[in-house]
Amino acid sequence: MITTRREALLAAAAGAAALHTGILHAAETQPVSETPDSAPAMTPLDYGLSFICNTAPANAVRFWVESRTRLIDDATGAWTDYYQCASCKSEHTFAEKDLFSQDNYDFLPILGDGRYLIFRRPARLNDQYRTVKTVEEIWGEPRPQLREAAVVSGLDTWEQIRDATAAAIPIVSQTTLWNEETGLRAIIECPTKTMNISLEKQLYQVDTGPIAYPDISKRYDPPIDCFSLAFIAFNAPGFADFVVEQPTPVLVDGEEKAQVYHYSNPFSMPAENRLFALGNL
Secondary structure, three states, X not given: OOOOHHHHHHHHHHHHHHHHHHHHHHHHEXXXXXXXXXXOOOOOEOOOOOEEEOOOOOOOOEEEXXXXXXXXXXXXXXXXXXXXXXXXXXXXXXXXXXXXXXXXXXXXXXXXXXXXXXXXXXXXXXXXXXXEEXXXXXXXXXXXXXXXXXXXXXXXXXXXXXXXXXXXXXXXXXXXXXEOOOOXXXXXXXXXXXXXXXXXXXXXXXXXXXXXXXXXOOOOOOHHHHEEEEEEEEOOOOEEEEXXXXXXXXXXXXXXXXXXXXXXXXXXXXXXXXXXXXXOO
């Protein structure tokens, strides 16, 4: 029996979350109605209001969603969304003092299809850099709390991109990649954290990361294992450049002294880029 206003509010919030979560779980992995030649439409997320809320009693951790990648199988029309969450540091959770672990590392999870792909990046190479766990093994059932943008305006011209940037309106990009040999397609969606504008040349350039970059040159089992952490850059509709986090040599006077995890070896891919303003222009 609910006896306090606080308990009533908590119960109402739990009920709303359960309803919202059911809708999101149903939408996370679905067949698409479009033909294989067209990627399913994605309404951009409001990245300031989108989180993954977990339910384990010992640690019901909440992660901020930093990007989303939709992996599409053109052979079957099925697709799955994967959510790359914000980075934190290794810690002694709920300890009385000394909360950060001494041998510290970056910690970043990607959620999708009932699994987490977890990246742990210390100062040196290690065999725990990437691990895959089922959701039951770590933080219990995840409850995505995702908010789609209420108002979305397509940025289809240079002038629209310029004006949205100058007006400090949040901008989200969607980059579509495809591989005809494997029949796989992916849409990488992320907030544009850095936007370069040249008024003289009438050019723009997106530079954003990290994002969940999918290797669609082959099929992985489980599919979540296809992802790496990367940054994305583009300044035109038809290509995107990437730099992926990977073991990278540290050279001193041309001699390798060590290897660290670093974003290195940039490459370019054919792509379809779209930009959206989350608001009215």
